[in-house]
Amino acid sequence: MPGLDRIDLELLAALADDPRITIVALAESLGLSRNTIQARMTRLEQTGVFLSYERSFSTDVIGFPLQAFVSIGVRQTELPRIISELARIPEIVQAHGLSGSVDLLARVACRDARHLFDTDARILSIEGVERTETSLAMGEVIPFRVAGLIGLARREP
Numbered sequence: 576m577p578g579l580d581r582i583d584l585e586l587l588a589a590l591a592d593d594p595r596i597t598i599v600a601l602a603e604s605l606g607l608s609r610n611t612i613q614a615r616m617t618r619l620e621q622t623g624v625f626l627s628y629e630r631s632f633s634t635d636v637i638g639f640p641l642q643a644f645v646s647i648g649v650r651q652t653e654l655p656r657i658i659s660e661l662a663r664i665p666e667i668v669q670a671h672g673l674s675g676s677v678d679l680l681a682r683v684a685c686r687d688a689r690h691l692f693d694t695d696a697r698i699l700s701i702e703g704v705e706r707t708e709t710s711l712a713m714g715e716v717i718p719f720r721v722a723g724l725i726g727l728a729r730r731e732p
Contacts, residue, residue, distance in 0.1 A: 579624075582607070584729045586615055587624070591722040634668065639684035642712035643691055645698060647679040653703035654678070660701045666694045682712075 579587070585605055589596060598616070602609045619625060634642070649657050654672075661667055661681065669682040681698070685691040695709055 579728070581729070583615060583619065584725055586612065586619070588722065588725045588729065591720075591725055634684040639666070639686055641685045641687060641691055643683050643685065644710045644712060645681045645683055645695060646677040646708040646710075647681060647698060647704060648676075648706040649678045650703045650705060651678070657701055657703045661698065664694065664697055666690070667698075677708075 582605070586601065589601055589604055593600075596604075598609055598612050601607075602612045605612070634640070647661075658670070658672075658679070661670060661679070666683045666685055667681045668684050671680050672678065673680055683691065683694055685694055691709065695707055698704060698707055
C-alpha cells in the first residue's frame with residue numbers, strides 16, 4: 576500500500592469526523608476541487624484503505640442483543656476450509672485470526688443464551704474445530720476507532 580500524504584490524512588480525518596460527509600463538503604472543507612477529492616477517494620478505495628461501506632448498527636435492534644466472543648482452536652492444516660464454513664454462520668458478525676494459544680476469535684450476536692449455546696454447537700460441529708471458549712460481552716467500552724491513529728500519523732514525519 577502506498578504511503579499516505581498530508582492531504583490523504585486530512586481527507587481521512589474529515590471522514591473519521593463525519594463518515595456521511597459528501598464529496599462537495601470534503602472539497603470545501605479541505606480547500607480542494609471536487610475532482611481532486613474524487614480522484615483521491617478512488618485511489619484510497621483501490622489501495623484498500625477503506626475496509627467496508629457496510630453501515631454499522633446495533634444488533635440489538637434487529638433482535639440479537641446477546642453479544643459474545645468465541646475463542647476457537649483448530650487444526651491448522653484445515654484453517655482455510657474452517658474459515659469458509661464459519662463465514663456461513665450468520666451469527667458470526669466478525670472474526671480474526673490470532674497468534675498464541677487461540678487460533679480464531681469470533682464475535683457472535685444471538686437472541687438469547689439458548690441461541691448462543693446452539694451457535695457454539697454449530698461452530699464445534701465443523702470438522703477440524705477442536706475446542707471453543709465463549710465469553711459474554713458485558714458492553715462495549717471503547718468502540719472501534721481510528722481518528723486517534725490518524726491524528727498520530729498527521730503529527731509524525
